[in-house]
Amino acid sequence: MSDNRSFKPVIVGFLCNWCSYRAADLAGTSRVGYPATLRDIRIMCTGRLDPTFVLRALQRGADGVLIMGCHPGQCHYQEGNYKAIRRVALLKRMLKQFGIDERRVQLHWASAAQGVLFTETVSKMTQELQALGPLDWPHNWPNEDPYVYTLPKTKQEAAHEQQT
């Protein structure tokens, strides 16, 4: 493992609207810094996390995916985070078979009051990914691979592509 401090990993985050997104907001309002490695997407609940979201992020070049929800027992939709636990566990089993280190996909909890915990989680994951190095998955996927899912393109998008 290389100690590659200059490598800036890209982490795609899926944060639930009620706890972890608010924890991230709180980190902001209390000015607690963390590395600019996380790019977060708000979903209403970690129960909404379709495992294909994670695959998509990795396929688009993310070095890691961080999923954060409410603490077990505190889900604002009662039990969505429990469903996330199960889905992520299955997903990780599959990713292992792809040869992806399990530290690249992490599921954590932060309540709306745990801004500091949120930043610590991001910092820790960043360090872990720095040690692991880049994933660079897109290059491992031939573009003509029929199993790569691409979004249906709108007409204008297709036109735009042709123009350039």
Next chain:
Amino acid sequence: MDDRRVGVYVCHCGHNIAGTVDVEQVAEWAQRLPYVAVARHFQFMCASTGQELIEEDVRELGLTHVVVASCSPLMHEKTFRNACQRAGLNPFLFAMANIREHASWVHPNDRDGATAKAKALISAAVSRVLRQNELEPIRVNIHPATLIVGGGIAGIQAALEIADAGHHVYLVEREPSIGGHMAMFDKTFPTLDCAACILTPKMFDVGTHPNVTLLTYSEVENVEGFVGNFQIRVRQKARRVIEDLCTGCGTCWEKCPIKVIDEVFEAGLGYRKAIYRPFPQSVPKYPVIDVENCTYFRTGKCRMCEKSCPAGAIDFDMEDRIIEFEVGNIILATGYKLFDCRRIPQYGYGRLPNVYTSLEFERLTNAAGPTGGKVTLRDGETEPKSVAIIHCVGSRDRNYNRYCSAICCMSSLKFAHLVKEKTGAEVYNFYIDMRPIAKEYEEFYHRILEEGTHFIRGRVAEITDAAHTAEEEGKTIVVAEDTLLGRQRRIPVDMVILAAGLEPQADAAEIGRMFGVGCGTAGFFTERHPKLDPVATMTEGVYIAGACQGPKDIPDTVAQGAAAAARVLGVISQREVTLEPIRASIDESRCSGCRICNALCPYNAIEYLEAEGVSRVNAAMCKGCGTCVAACPSHVITGAHFTFEQVMAEIDGIMVDVYSESPTAPLAEIMA
């Protein structure tokens, strides 16, 4: 013809964003994203001038979608949605990129990193907003009646507020009488006015109010529906006393030959009969027959109550009654349960005779209690000459409950005063910290200090009857480290009162599930927002009040009861309520009827239509969590505003700079 035109607005937020993020460069860059017709940066987007900028552009440039990159959507999403609406744009064609809380404020020393992140977040928002659809808020009518669960002081206060405003209330109470814990108390802090004197008039009002249907000895069995239209089923346990005939004269319980230890109202210190009402001021005044202990139900003989009743109101064959009704709103005021002091064996409760719980002491000192208000030891005669009061029993203790139970400091001070007043005994209060935090509480603390109560700062290690010296012989000895003196102390006393903590009701989680209310780590009901929305819950139309939300004293409980009532009245007076249209819906033509989603829904909002062989979402019951959307193996459930396409587009957008080498990425080239 695709004529989508996006407007992107990058906010400086004064220096808050612009100080770290290169907003000019970001706006210039955003201008080159596909479909972006205009990208501007502006000092304060949330100011009226900023909002007008959006409105003008929508009108003049014909924008079809709007993205604002500024603060958290939890802060200003509504503001900008309204601006879009004023300009004639559906508010759901708007997206927000959080470049303040999630970028500038958290990466202050990394200008490049923060700027790159801002670009990624904006690109994600643009990519997403292009796939957002027009949505209309859902409107439902409000049934004007309200269900209140729990007849303690919180439920009573809420019931009176709503009933006085002219709306109907169903008040459901599990015990035979309303009144809750407050009815058991003698005095209330800090004014020391008598609990019964201030509570019983309110109880009477509830009992006689024309707008209140009082259902005591009853429990809610089932709740269906959603805000405005809940269907409630209540089981009223058989009193075996006909309420229409009973006058509450009391002949039946005088004649009843069976004495039972009253574990509920008298905290195990006194007796009641097998036919009883909990206390003289009970509302309603009708007794109930305790079937488990009644001789007639055990042996088939006796019937003393029936023979003695002058009104012929006893009906041994009475059965449970099922009552069904509709309400528009629900208030949960289910209260608390006292910490079981037996869980701390070294405190000797249940083993050492003169160790009492706070509730036992409340009954002991109550003029209507088992000793007539005389403070005595377990023998019922001897007055204690020294009393120790232990604070924080089961609270602020990582072995039991980490939280502070909020009321114990003040009730312990009250006990100290009552002991002194009634017996003149020496009183020792063992505390960790004194927390008399509300109005006139600190003054009360000083009054108790001046009365000569001894305060010892330290958690009690042990309460024992093993004497070390002759002086300790026959006494109950409290062992604690006095952290102010820095040494161990052993204080022999006659009586120990444990100020037990407050815990959630044993069935709080079950009740929460029935009403769609979550419980926090401690087990109390979770409010919608801990500061700004303390009585609402995540389920629309369900409110919480009092100690079921967390430990609190009577003034706070009453305030919450009234607050919940005010919220309910607000909803009732709107006649209809609008709901966020973030809901799931099923494409029935493609649904395979596998029913995987049915069991996953935490709100039972998905029903299976047998005839059609497909599932359907009840939009008003759906809360939009999206767990069914993620689980549908056929991908035919759509989560409005968080569709598969929208989230996927957001991922693509957020990774646009990383994925730039692939020709399939729609936004890729622009990043060059």
